[in-house]
Amino acid sequence: MFSRSWRYRFKFPFTIYILTKYHFYVIDLFGHGKTSSLHHYSPEKIILLLNELFEDLNLTHFYVLGHSYGGAIAILTALHLKDKVIQCLSLDGGYHDFHALYDYISSHNNLQFLPKSINEDIEQCVKEIQQLSFPDQAACLSFYKEMNIDLSSEEIQEYYMIEKDGSLIYHLSIHEIPKILHFMYSLFEYLSSLDYSNSNILLFIATLPKEMDEIRTQLALKFQSFSHCKIIRMENMDHNAHQNQPEMTAKFIQKNISV
Numbered sequence: 563m564f565s566r567s568w569r570y571r572f573k574f575p576f577t578i579y580i581l582t583k584y585h586f587y588v589i590d591l592f593g594h595g596k597t598s599s600l601h602h603y604s605p606e607k608i609i610l611l612l613n614e615l616f617e618d619l620n621l622t623h624f625y626v627l628g629h630s631y632g633g634a635i636a637i638l639t640a641l642h643l644k645d646k647v648i649q650c651l652s653l654d655g656g657y658h659d660f661h662a663l664y665d666y667i668s669s670h671n672n673l674q675f676l677p678k679s680i681n682e683d684i685e686q687c688v689k690e691i692q693q694l695s696f697p698d699q700a701a702c703l704s705f706y707k708e709m710n711i712d713l714s715s716e717e718i719q720e721y722y723m724i725e726k727d728g729s730l731i732y733h734l735s736i737h738e739i740p741k742i743l744h745f746m747y748s749l750f751e752y753l754s755s756l757d758y759s760n761s762n763i764l765l766f767i768a769t770l771p772k773e774m775d776e777i778r779t780q781l782a783l784k785f786q787s788f789s790h791c792k793i794i795r796m797e798n799m800d801h802n803a804h805q806n807q808p809e810m811t812a813k814f815i816q817k818n819i820s821v
Contacts, residue, residue, distance in 0.1 A: 579812030587619060591635060593734065593742045603745035605752055608635065609642045622646060625819070629653040629804055631742075634749045637763060637789075641756045649762045649820045653811070654801050657765055657785035660747045666777040673773055680747055687739045694732040696722075702730050709805075754788055763791035764818055766811075770800040794818055 590597040592608065600607060612635075616624070625648050628636030633655020640650035660680070667673045677683040696702040699718055706713040722730040767782045769775050782793050796803055796814060804811045 579809055580816060583816075584625070587621075589615070591632060593738050599735075599738050599741070603741055605638055605642075605749070609638065612639055613643060616643070616646065623648055625649050625651065627651045627653070627815075628655060630655040630801065631746050633765075634746065634753065637753060638749070640761055640763060641753075641758065644760055647762075649764065651764045651766070651815060651819065653766050653804055654768045654796075656749070656753065657767070657782050659750050659781055659784060662781060662784075663777060670773070680743060684740050684743055687743065688736045691732055691734060691736050691739065696730040698728045699724075699730065750785075754785075758789045758791075761789070762820060763789055764794060765789075765791045766794045766796050766803075766814060768799055768801045768803060769795055769797050792818070 589612075592603070592611070593599040623646060626636040626639050628634070628651075630653070633652030636650050636652050637656040640647040664678050664680075667676045668678045677686050696705065699715060702718055702722065703713060703715075718724075718730065721733060723733055724730055765782060765785065767778050769778070785791065786793055794814060796811070799807055799810065
């Protein structure tokens with residue numbers, strides 16, 4: 563989540579398949595990419611800032627699309643700005659009750675490699691950020707190339723701090739991670755308290771790995787019970803389907819989006 567922003571995701575082939583029909587504005591969430599962090603994360607603050615952005619762009623009617631944590635923000639946006647949002651598309655995000663998820667992982671021996679608490683999640687994210695330090699630009703470019711991301715030297719300078727010895731350090735402070743994660747994990751309870759009338763939400767849920775399919779389905783149905791969203795199962799696709807199977811993800815969106 564923290565290692566790459568939506569601008570990096572935008573470089574995947576995923577959007578190529580739907581760019582001919584839609585105009586995209588790609589937003590780095592607060593604390594992601596090069597967007598500044600917030601002193602205090604709250605739903606009201608994020609909606610206020612996003613709405614200011616939409617007004618600056620003269621956007622009056624639009625779709626919102628988000629992945630994972632971004633999916634939760636997309637749902638949040640759709641509910642607070644119902645007069646502007648045509649439809650919300652959440653790619654495997656926004657429906658996770660993390661208390662139930664942690665309990666499920668803890669009770670299944672085959673899932674013990676996954677974090678079982680918010681503290682373990684924070685530790686894992688910190689390690690991911692620390693792994694994004696490189697001895698030089700060549701090593702950085704090689705790392706992203708292996709993930710099929712064509713990163714330019716200019717973008718490296720934009721997203722990384724370059725030390726005097728030429729080494730690269732990702733700009734996101736590890737001290738920001740606990741704030742973002744605690745906010746993210748509080749979002750489900752907040753979203754469950756909102757009014758979903760006159761909302762149009764598509765929830766695309768991953769089905770891989772198979773060991774997680776049962777709990778994903780349970781959580782998605784729990785979310786549907788109060789949101790009345792439409793659930794679309796992405797068969798044989800994982801949480802990062804937009805990265806790993808971009809053409810298929812685009813087809814799912816094109817098939818289900820309101821026109």
